[in-house]
Every structure is written in C-alpha cells, then in structure tokens.
Amino acid sequence: MNRTLALALAMIGAFSWAWWTAQTPAPLKEYAAPTVFSAGRAMIDNRVIARTPHPIGSPANAVVRDYLMQRMAAMGLDPEVQSLDALRRVNRSPTPMVTGGHVENLIGVLPGKSRTAPALAIMVHYDSVPGSPGAADDAAGVSAALEVMRLIRTQGTPERDVILLITDGEEAGLLGAEGFFANHPLAKHIGFVINMETRGGGGAAQMFQTGSDNGQVIKLFAQGAVRPSSSSLAVYLYEHMPNDTDFTVSKAAGITGLNFAFIGRQFDYHSPTSTSDNLDKGSLQHMGDQAFSAAKAIAFSATLPSKSPNLVYANTFGSHILAYPQMMGWALLAAIGLCIALGVQTARRAGVFRWSEVARGTGGAVYLLLTSAAVFHLARKATGAGHGFFEQRYLLAQVNRWEIALALLGTALVIYAANATATGRSRYIAAALASLTGVLSCAFGFDLLGLGLGLGGGLVALIAFGRPAGITGAWTGVLGTAFLAALVGQIIAPPITFLIAWPLALAALLVLSVEWVIAAAPG
Numbered sequence: 001m002n003r004t005l006a007l008a009l010a011m012i013g014a015f016s017w018a019w020w021t022a023q024t025p026a027p028l029k030e031y032a033a034p035t036v037f038s039a040g041r042a043m044i045d046n047r048v049i050a051r052t053p054h055p056i057g058s059p060a061n062a063v064v065r066d067y068l069m070q071r072m073a074a075m076g077l078d079p080e081v082q083s084l085d086a087l088r089r090v091n092r093s094p095t096p097m098v099t100g101g102h103v104e105n106l107i108g109v110l111p112g113k114s115r116t117a118p119a120l121a122i123m124v125h126y127d128s129v130p131g132s133p134g135a136a137d138d139a140a141g142v143s144a145a146l147e148v149m150r151l152i153r154t155q156g157t158p159e160r161d162v163i164l165l166i167t168d169g170e171e172a173g174l175l176g177a178e179g180f181f182a183n184h185p186l187a188k189h190i191g192f193v194i195n196m197e198t199r200g201g202g203g204a205a206q207m208f209q210t211g212s213d214n215g216q217v218i219k220l221f222a223q224g225a226v227r228p229s230s231s232s233l234a235v236y237l238y239e240h241m242p243n244d245t246d247f248t249v250s251k252a253a254g255i256t257g258l259n260f261a262f263i264g265r266q267f268d269y270h271s272p273t274s275t276s277d278n279l280d281k282g283s284l285q286h287m288g289d290q291a292f293s294a295a296k297a298i299a300f301s302a303t304l305p306s307k308s309p310n311l312v313y314a315n316t317f318g319s320h321i322l323a324y325p326q327m328m329g330w331a332l333l334a335a336i337g338l339c340i341a342l343g344v345q346t347a348r349r350a351g352v353f354r355w356s357e358v359a360r361g362t363g364g365a366v367y368l369l370l371t372s373a374a375v376f377h378l379a380r381k382a383t384g385a386g387h388g389f390f391e392q393r394y395l396l397a398q399v400n401r402w403e404i405a406l407a408l409l410g411t412a413l414v415i416y417a418a419n420a421t422a423t424g425r426s427r428y429i430a431a432a433l434a435s436l437t438g439v440l441s442c443a444f445g446f447d448l449l450g451l452g453l454g455l456g457g458g459l460v461a462l463i464a465f466g467r468p469a470g471i472t473g474a475w476t477g478v479l480g481t482a483f484l485a486a487l488v489g490q491i492i493a494p495p496i497t498f499l500i501a502w503p504l505a506l507a508a509l510l511v512l513s514v515e516w517v518i519a520a521a522p523g
C-alpha cells in the first residue's frame with residue numbers, strides 16, 4: 001500500500017513538473033517598468049502589423065513597411081529600405097529549384113561605442129503568408145524586436161553597433177535575408193544574429209538553433225538569459241529537419257547567433273486565425289525576455305563569444321541550464337558504470353545477488369523497449385501518422401494529446417513490465433500482448449518492422465518472465481540495459497544522450513545508496 005502511494009505521488013510529481021516547465025510567463029502590461037520587456041507594449045505594434053494579411057509585394061505589405069520605417073525613425077535608428085530583386089536556390093531533392101521576387105528589407109542602426117567592432121543584428125521578417133494576418137509569424141518577432149531595440153537604448157550606448165534587420169519575402173523562400181547577406185555592405189559588419197520566428201501561435205519559446213561550435217554561445221545564453229529555454233536535443237532535432245528560417249542564410253554566411261521560436265497552437269499558424277487577439281501573449285513575453293537578455297549581453301560586451309566545441313545541455317529545474325562539453329558525457333558514463341559496479345559488489349557481499357536475476361531484469365527492460373516501440377509503431381499506423389508525410393499541422397496540433405497518451409501508456413508499460421519481472425506471473429499474457437500489438441500492425445498491410453518488434457517482445461517475455469526475480473538482480477539488469485543504450489547514444493548522437501544518462505545517473509546513485517543502507521542494517 002505504501003509503495004503504491006509512493007508511486008502515485010512520484011507520478012503526480014513528474015507530470016506536474018512536466019506541465020509546469022511548459023508554462024509561459026505572465027505577459028507584462030503596457031505600463032510595466034520601462035527597463036523590462038513588456039508583451040503589452042509589443043502588442044501595440046503587433047496589432048498594427050497584423051491588421052490584415054500582408055504577403056510580399058502586396059499593398060498591405062507596403063503599409064506595414066511604411067509603419068515600421070516610421071517606428072524605426074522615431075527610435076533614432078536612421079532606417080533605410082534595401083530594395084532589390086532577390087533569388088534563392090533551394091537544394092531540395094529530388095528537384096532543386098530557384099525562387100525569386102522583389103523584396104524591400106528595412107535596416108536601422110543603433111551606433112555603438114566602437115563602430116568597427118562586429119555588430120549585433122536583431123533579425124525578424126515583416127511579410128506574412130497570403131491569407132493570414134501573421135500576428136504570430138512573424139509580427140510577434142517584429143513587435144518583440146522593436147521592444148528589444150527600445151530596451152537596448154534605455155541601457156546607454158552599446159559597445160557595438162546594434163542593427164535591426166526586418167527582412168521581406170521570408171515566406172516566399174528567405175528572399176529578403178538572401179538579398180541582404182549577398183548584397184548589403186552591412187552584412188560583412190555583422191558578428192552575431194538574434195533571430196525571432198514562430199512556428200505556431202503559442203507555447204513556450206525555445207532557443208532551437210545556433211551557429212557551429214556553439215560552446216561559448218550556449219554558456220552566454222545559459223548564464224545571461226532571463227528564463228532561458230533550450231536543449232542540445234532541440235538543436236539536434238532541428239538540424240535534422242527540413243525547415244528553414246532567415247537564420248539559415250546568416251548561418252550559411254558563417255555568422256553565429258541564437259534563433260528563437262514557439263510552436264504551440266498549430267491552428268493559429270499561417271492561418272486566417274493568426275490574429276493579434278489569438279496570439280499567446282505569454283509566448284511573446286517568453287521570447288522577448290530571452291531575446292532581450294541575450295541581446296543585452298552581446299551588445300554591451302567588449303568581445304563576442306568565440307568558437308568553442310559544442311556543449312550538451314538542457315533545462316534542469318525551471319530556468320536552470322546544465323551544460324558540459326560532449327567529451328564529459330564519457331566521464332558521466334564512467335561514473336554511472338562505477339555506481340552500478342559498486343552496487344553489484346555490495347549486493348554480492350550481502351548474498352542477495354544472482355546472475356539469473358540480472359538476466360530476468362535485462363529481459364524485463366528489453367521487453368519494455370520492444371513492446372513500447374511496437375505500441376508506438378502501431379499507434380502511428382492506426383492514426384495515419386505512419387503512412388507518410390501529408391500535413392504536419394494536424395499532427396502537431398495534437399502534440400499535447402500525443403504527449404499525454406504516450407506518457408500514460410509508457411508509465412503503464414513500465415509498471416507492467418516491472419511487475420511481470422518481479423512476480424514472474426503473467427508470462428503468457430505479456431507475450432500475447434506484445435505479439436498481438438505486432439500482428440495488429442499488419443492490419444494495414446504486411447509490416448515487418450511492427451511484426452518483428454511485437455513478436456520480439458513476446459519472445460523475450462516467454463524467456464525472461466516465469467519465475468520471480470529478486471529486486472537487486474532485476475534492477476542491475478534494468479540499469480545495465482539503460483547503460484548500454486547510453487553507451488550507444490554517446491557514440492552515435494552525444495548531444496541527445498543526456499536524455500538517458502541524466503535519469504540513469506540519478507537511478508544508479510539511488511539504487512547504490514539503498515543497497516548501502518540495506519547492507520549496513522543489522523541482520
């Protein structure tokens with residue numbers, strides 16, 4: 001009974017924590033102190049920019065352009081319009097294509113103490129897609145950038161020039177950025193870019209892209225930003241997706257920086273409902289807080305972050321970011337290995353360790369992995385997601401339900417596998433469950449992967465379950481399996497291995513301390 005209660009409490013704690021970390025800060029009102037980022041103030045510009053759809057070349061876009069020029073002039077940024085025809089070659093397989101159009105980029109400069117030091121550019125785009133007012137994409141970025149520029153001016157004269165670059169034609173293929181970085185004399189003057197984009201109408205704002213060799217940039221962001229939200233997982237995933245923003249162009253020009261976006265509320269993205277009223281003001285506040293604090297650190301520093309090896313990093317508690325070099329991942333694994341070995345030694349001395357039980361624990365963990373993969377595979381098939389790319393939005397729109405469903409399903413499987421391992425009962429039921437999942441995958445046509453995962457899980461259940469496994473040996477098997485997975489991860493994809501290594505380190509430490517306590521107990 002006590003154990004069930006502890007488990008329930010742990011689960012409630014974990015889910016609340018996950019929920020809490022996804023929350024955005026409360027948006028500040030228009031009359032907030034002039035030295036802090038205020039989503040309320042940014043919304044005044046947002047409502048003007050996102051009055052109607054304003055795609056590249058449209059009369060509405062010219063109205064937005066004129067408004068922004070007036071705003072930049074009022075801030076003393078001496079703005080200019082870079083008017084040119086831009087082309088961009090898109091190397092999309094199988095057919096590379098070229099897009100082009102006439103763009104009008106808006107460029108304003110806040111002069112720094114040193115006019116020759118590499119400048120900081122705040123980059124956003126003012127065009128929307130046709131048919132959408134674009135309050136999120138990218139009026140959110142533009143209005144946040146104006147508020148950030150206002151804030152930088154309140155801090156005195158920056159060490160370096162701060163350039164506000166509001167590009168045009170991003171939605172038509174990054175045309176404005178392409179034109180700017182290929183042709184404008186100021187492009188060579190830029191040493192750091194902060195880009196703000198959106199891929200949805202709400203949710204927490206994430207920093208999801210940097211330049212190469214980002215060690216120092218991440219340190220600066222982790223230590224200096226207000227409510228920083230990012231991880232090497234987000235950066236890694238984005239790098240492996242086909243999406244682009246203006247940052248693609250500045251990054252290709254060899255300039256480092258930080259790229260921000262939020263991706264919640266998918267139905268208010270590139271749609272007629274992307275209005276200022278519907279925009280999540282908390283997302284705007286979150287993005288602005290992070291962008292302003294990072295911009296301040298760069299603008300008022302005598303030196304820019306230099307290139308240094310990539311870090312592995314992620315948020316731990318709230319806004320805290322834990323970061324270390326990729327090579328340190330090996331040291332962490334060594335420490336975990338040592339903990340497991342000490343645990344085995346302690347258990348052997350106490351005479352409660354049997355290798356057959358380690359095998360059962362390993363079987364339980366492998367059963368869990370295979371069956372989870374089979375269930376996930378079947379879910380993708382059954383919902384249509386596994387039938388190839390058709391439209392991401394409907395899937396992304398459901399992402400919260402997906403997360404909750406997967407979390408519950410995963411937890412249920414963990415408890416089930418642990419119970420089956422410990423009691424040794426339900427061997428045939430466990431095998432049947434896994435196999436049935438695999439067979440069901442074939443309801444949509446023969447599916448070797450789904451079938452293999454399910455039958456594999458079934459086979460492991462038959463071998464591993466059947467006799468009760470003692471907790472010490474079983475846990476060693478579970479930890480050992482996770483340890484192997486972390487080793488493989490550290491070799492293949494070090495930036496994302498923390499996903500296994502951090503919880504594993506905690507689990508190994510916990511198991512070891514429990515064993516020490518038990519070993520020290522009399523009798």
Ligand SMILES: [Zn+2]
Nearest residue numbers: 137138197198
């Ligand atoms: Zn955009």
